[in-house]
Amino acid sequence: xxxxxxxxxxxxxxxxxxxxxxxxxxxxxxxxxxxxxxxxxxxxxxxxxxxxxxxxxxxxxxxxxxxxxxxxxxxxxxxxxxxxxxxxxxxxxxxxxxxxxxxxxxxxxxxxxxxxxxxxxxxxxxxxxxxxxxxxxxxxxxxxxxxxxxxxxxxxxxxxxxxxxxxxxxxxxxxxxxxxxxxxxxxxxxxxxxxxxxxxxxxxxxxxxxxxxxxxxxxxxxxxxxxxxxxxxxxxxxxxxxxxxxxxxxxxxxxxxxxxxxxxxxxxxxxxxxxxxxxxxxxxxxxxxxxxxxxxxxxxxxxxxxxxxxxxxxxxxxxxxxxxxxxxxxxxxxxxxxxxxxxxxxxxxxxxxxxxxxxxxxxxxxxxxxxxxxxxxxxxxxxxxxxxxxxxxxxxxxxxxxxxxxxxxxxxxxxxxxxxx
Numbered sequence: 244x245x246x247x248x249x250x251x252x253x254x255x256x257x258x259x260x261x262x263x264x265x266x267x268x269x270x271x272x273x274x275x276x277x278x279x280x281x282x283x284x285x286x287x288x289x290x291x292x293x294x295x296x297x298x299x300x301x302x303x304x305x306x307x308x309x310x311x312x313x314x315x316x317x318x319x320x321x322x323x324x325x326x327x328x329x330x331x332x333x334x335x336x337x338x339x340x341x342x343x344x345x346x347x348x349x350x351x352x353x354x355x356x357x358x359x360x361x362x363x364x365x366x367x368x369x370x371x372x373x374x375x376x377x378x379x380x381x382x383x384x385x386x387x388x389x390x391x392x393x394x395x396x397x398x399x400x401x402x403x404x405x406x407x408x409x410x411x412x413x414x415x416x417x418x419x420x421x422x423x424x425x426x427x428x429x430x431x432x433x434x435x436x437x438x439x440x441x442x443x444x445x446x447x448x449x450x451x452x453x454x455x456x457x458x459x460x461x462x463x464x465x466x467x468x469x470x471x472x473x474x475x476x477x478x479x480x481x482x483x484x485x486x487x488x489x490x491x492x493x494x495x496x497x498x499x500x501x502x503x504x505x506x507x508x509x510x511x512x513x514x515x516x517x518x519x520x521x522x523x524x525x526x527x528x529x530x531x532x533x534x535x536x537x538x539x540x541x542x543x544x545x546x547x548x549x550x551x552x553x554x555x556x557x558x559x560x561x562x563x564x565x566x567x568x569x570x571x572x573x574x575x576x577x578x579x580x581x582x583x584x585x586x587x588x589x590x591x592x593x594x595x596x597x598x599x600x601x602x603x604x605x606x607x608x609x610x611x612x613x614x615x616x617x618x619x620x621x622x623x624x625x626x627x628x629x630x631x632x633x634x635x636x637x638x639x640x641x642x643x644x645x646x647x648x649x650x651x652x653x654x655x656x657x658x659x660x661x662x663x664x
Contacts, residue, residue: 308445308511309445309447309461309463309511311513312447312509312511312512312513313447313449313461315430315513316430316432316449316507316509316513317400317449317459317461318399318400318401318429318430319371319372319373319430319431319432319507320369320370320371320372320400320432320449320450320451320458320459320506320507321369321370321371321372321382321397321398321399321400322367322368322369322370322397322398322451322454322455322458323367323368323369323370323382323384323388323389323395323396323397323407323421323505324365324366324367324395324396324397324398324455325365325366325367325368325388325389325390325391325392325395326363326365326392326393326394326395326396327363327365327366327391327392327393328363328393366388367388367451367454367455367502368384368385368387368388368389368450368451368502368503368504368505368506369384369388369449369450369451369502369503369504369505369506369519370382370383370384370388370397370421370505370506371383371384371432371505371506371507371515371518372428372430372431372432373431373432373434373515373548374431375425375428375431378424378425378426379422379423379424379425380422380423380424380425380428380431381410381420381421381422381548381552382397382407382420382421382422382423383418383419383420383505383518383544383548384418384419384420384421384504384505384518385417385418385419385504385505385518385520386412386413386414386416386417386418386419387417387504387520388419388504388505389409389412389419389421390412390414392409394406395407395408395409395421397421397423398455398458399427399428400458400459401427403427405423405424406423406424407421407422407423408421408422408423409421410422410551410552410555411550411551411552411554411555411556412551412556413547413550413551413556413557415557415559416490416539416543416544416547416557417490417520417521417539418518418539418544418547418548418551419551420548420551420552432507432515433513433514433515434514434515434516434541434544434545435510435512435514435515435516435541436516436541436542437469437493437516437517437540437541437542437543438540438542440466440469440493440510440516441466441469442465442466442467442468442469443465443466444465444466444510444511445463445464445465445510445511446463446464446465446466446493446495446496446497446508446509446510446516447461447462447463447497447508447509447510447511448461448462448463448464448495448497448498448499448503448506448507448508448509448519448536449461449506449507449509450502450503450504450505450506450507450519451502451503451506452498452500452501452502452503453500453501453502454502457502462497462498462499463497464495464496464497464498464534464536465495465496465497466493466494466495467494467495467496467534467535468493468494469493470491470492470493470540471491471492471493471494471537472489472490472491472623472625473489473490473492473521473523473537474489474490489623489624489625489628490520490537490539490625491540491543491625491629492517492520492521492537492538492539492540493508493516493517493537493538493539493540494535494536494537495508495517495536495537495538496534496535496536497536498534498536499519499521499522499536499537499538500522503519503536504519504520504521505518505519505520506518506519507519508538514541515541515544516538516540516541517538517539517540517541517544518538518539518541518544519536519537519538520537520538520539521536521537522535522536522537523535523536523537558636558659559631559632559636559659560601560631560632560634560635560636560638560657560658560659561600561601561631561657561658561659562600562601562602562607562631562655562657563596563597563599563600563601563602563603563658564593564594564595564596564597564600564602564607565593565594565595566591566592566593566594566613566624566627567591567592567594567624568591568592568623568624569588569589569590569591569592569612570589570623572592580610581610581612581645582647582648583612583645583648584645584648587612587614587645589614589620589621589622589623590612590613590614590621590644590645591612591613591621591623591624591627592610592611592612593607593608593609593610593611593612593613593644594609595609596608596609600658601655601656601657601658602642602655604655604656605642605653605654605655606653607642607644607653608646610646611644611645611646612644612645612646613627613642613643613644614643614644614645614650615641615642615643616630616631616640616641616642616643617630617633617634617640617641618641631657634657635657636657636658636659637656637657638656638657639654639655639656639657640654640655640657641653641654641655642654642655
């Protein structure tokens with residue numbers, strides 16, 4: 244999402260200045276390498292000795308596949324405007340004392356100007372029209388783009404504005420579906436198979452970086468990684484949920500900026516292979532980085548938005564545990580506390596078990612180390628979630644774990660999540 248930043252102008256000026264400086268330096272090097280002094284430099288044959296500039300009427304065929312992808316998809320990409328309202332603080336003692344003087348509250352502390360009762364906070368992102376049905380058009384975007392909204396508006400590529408209704412949202416995958424009146428919507432996007440992408444293939448992103456004033460911006464890069472595990476801090480009603488776990492995403496060096504959230508990542512065939520969701524601008528030590536954007540894979544997108552259309556939410560099974568990656572536990576503690584055999588180096592460590600949960604009923608306890616779920620190896624904590632979410636509420640699956648150095652197996656009957664995150 245985009246929120247206006249006062250340093251934007253400074254950043255643009257600095258970029259222009261940098262380009263000018265580079266041009267001057269390049270010209271100086273070229274002249275020096277030519278081996279001529281200014282007084283003896285000859286005018287090349289065929290040049291314009293009179294110094295009069297003119298435009299050569301030479302047509303260049305610069306058509307390429309990226310241009311075609313953009314033309315075919317730009318009308319499927321929209322800007323999503325989120326309007327949030329926050330109540331003014333009428334309990335402020337100065338409000339009652341002076342509010343009437345400035346058209347705010349009267350002398351008794353009540354607000355007599357309805358237009359100032361609420362303060363609107365507007366943020367913007369992007370979205371993709373992927374379906375038309377019964378006169379309505381459906382748009383996929385990020386959950387964090389629409390989170391906390393009091394009203395939503397969509398701006399089509401031609402500038403037409405439409406009121407949008409939130410069909411459903413899912414904070415775990417950071418996806419949401421909107422519905423608008425389908426009049427004037429003439430194109431819908433097609434999803435490709437994100438399992439088929441390869442590192443090094445061209446990746447194109449379309450969206451509204453910094454907001455709708457830069458709508459329909461195209462950036463190009465490559466697929467940098469297919470299945471990157473990154474920490475995910477999902478949002479619900481505007482609040483950060485630090486326990487959202489890791490997200491399995493596509494990494495790309497195509498420029499992803501605030502406002503690109505919810506827009507498509509496309510392959511060179513013009514298929515949506517991901518929904519742009521986040522970027523990494525600094526590492527944990529504060530070092531700035533470039534070219535690290537992330538998109539939710541299209542296969543997961545399709546699965547989630549179909550559930551959102553059907554139920555308005557995603558119903559997931561749960562184990563009822565809190566856990567950490569075994570890799571986060573020191574080798575010394577793995578031996579002294581967990582008492583793991585030397586050949587066990589992957590899995591998750593149970594930190595807490597909810598009473599009455601599926602894991603509790605199966606006999607799991609704190610400090611158990613889960614190495615397999617449903618017969619599949621747990622290589623990291625993200626893998627456990629992926630395996631779990633491939634199953635349905637009511638499924639009975641096996642769990643393999645180590646307790647005090649001894650391997651054990653149990654059966655777990657999956658229950659519904661007590662609370663959707």
